[in-house]
Amino acid sequence: MDFTEKFKALGTEIIICAEIPQKKCGVFPNIKKIFYDFEKKFSRFQPASELSRMNQCSGKEFNASPLMIEIMRLAKTAHKKTSGIFNPAVLNILENLGYDKNFEDIGGINQNQPASAKIYTVKNSAFTGIKINKMAGKIKMPKGLRIDLGGIGKGFVVDLVSQKLKKYSANFWISAGGDMIFYGTNHGQKWRVGVQNPLRHENDIMEVEMPEKMPAIATSGITKRVWRQNGQAYHHIIDPRTSLPANNRLLAATVVAHNAWWADVLAKSALILGVEEGLKMINNEKNAEGVLIDSDLRMYFSDNMPKLAQI
């Protein structure tokens, strides 16, 4: 029996489709709860969340939960592997540019917001300065550093949930706002996934056949979360080299990888790096393929991506 669950969490739409015996359907409320609990813990918009409390404690030792330790450990790995391009220490910049509340409350591109007085910059060394003590369950961030886990969180929770769902279902897929993971087959066939056209959101620009070794896919783009401050349009993908929203020809990047958090990180980093460096980074990864789409809707594929793509 195929079971579909759709709901809103983490500021986006969550979809779970699974072929699952009826008597095991009881797992779905538990899975839904994982998403809600995750949002409660890692949302930067909730003052009582663990992330907000940790941001307030920068400069001091913070007693972190095992889940926070794990996600921070992965964020540090991602930061190192992308040579600092993936940098969660951009919260001050995002807030300064006007992304200081849920995106629905900002009002999009039509709502002009007043300019902020303070100017923040990202110091690349700041994020590497975070000390994680796994055994003692403590995290110490350099003073003044505040982080946003939006670039890794959705992929991470999708991986987490897929591990749980594997025990109950042999064939399923999970999507958290475009960060997806596939497991098993689609009634004996390989899973095929549509890639959204970054300019016409209702259409797909291509289809990808999900390879068994790389069951996760994520898309990052600059055409959805866009707002205006002091007349100037901004998006949420911050280039840590300039401390400003990434400014190149690319509109979106889609990456297929072996797990969702890593696909999410690679898609964001490629979008910041641009066509040449972005493709180079994806090609250097063993289990990752990707496609970059520019403002003329031209597509740039990594070495083996054309084998998976159908336009």
Add this chain to the structure above:
Amino acid sequence: MRYLIQNIKKTCEDIIVLDLMPALGEKIINFLPGQYAMLAFYDEYGKLTSPHAFSISSSPEEVPLIQFGIKIKGSFTQSLAKLTPGKEIFVYGPYGTFIFNPDTDQSAVFIAGGVGITPLLSSIRYAANKKLPNELILVYSSRNANTILYYEEIKKLEADNPNFKAFFAVTDSGIPDGQERMINERVSAKIISAALKNQLYGKTFFLCGPEPFMKAISDDLKNLGVPRQFIKTEAFSMIPALPLKENLLNLALIYGGSAALMVAITLWIYNIESVRATDNPYAKTDLLYSLQQMQELQKNMFKEQTSAKPPATPPVNEPPTPAYNIPAVPAPSYTPPAPAVNYQTTIKPRTTVS
């Protein structure tokens, strides 16, 4: 049974619609259309509330999912309304004899007032799911035309099921234009007769709503000559509908045990009083004797209860002797339907810009 909230949403007139799914590994509740269940949950202070009864509004065909339509009225329902999806709720039941039986109720008239629609909706949804040929008529009384609960769904069920017709009676406000079968009047015998085209014979009437509403309609129907046994009202009785034999046995044990305990306590108190009254140096012995007597009595009572169980294997060549003198109840012809879920996947996977 531990259930988890799948969905909770507030609709018109302070009504919450609560969808529950059993937690993993929990027993699924199989109920009959029209039955109710008791709900309890941990409130905001972490205290388990006392269970409260609510009618199940979903069809038995939708099991394992069960749905309740609940009016926010007191502190219990106010706390319930604050719960969020994923929170656990303890569901006990099902209970109640306010059951729509497709075999015996070939022609049923559902008369609902306000949130009283919930058990009746379960029956209507069930009839639609099973494509039953039973003739169903709903007369639904509501205060306001805009606050008719499940209005859209009732209209859809009406369109899907040619054997089901709904009439709406609005008491407070006017009627929007283009509404068929909606009147601006209180539900009365006159309206019901008109809806049934004066054909009251051979129909079973199901009444659910506020107490005065049910009493008034019930009296009206009796005056029109409808026999009492064809008028069913929801009274939230705690007796599970099936099987009757086990119910009677349970009741006998509960009441018998309670009576024996009462006798024992009375004897004990009597003895204490006698010690106080006599001031006898041997009175303490009497008291001890009475305590022992009470303990014996309790032991015997326990023996009675345990020995009351029917023997597992009856002796060969001898007809099995019934352990209780309870008249045999014919097996009900109506068995709970097998659970079925209608979830279908039609969504195409798609990675979107985030």
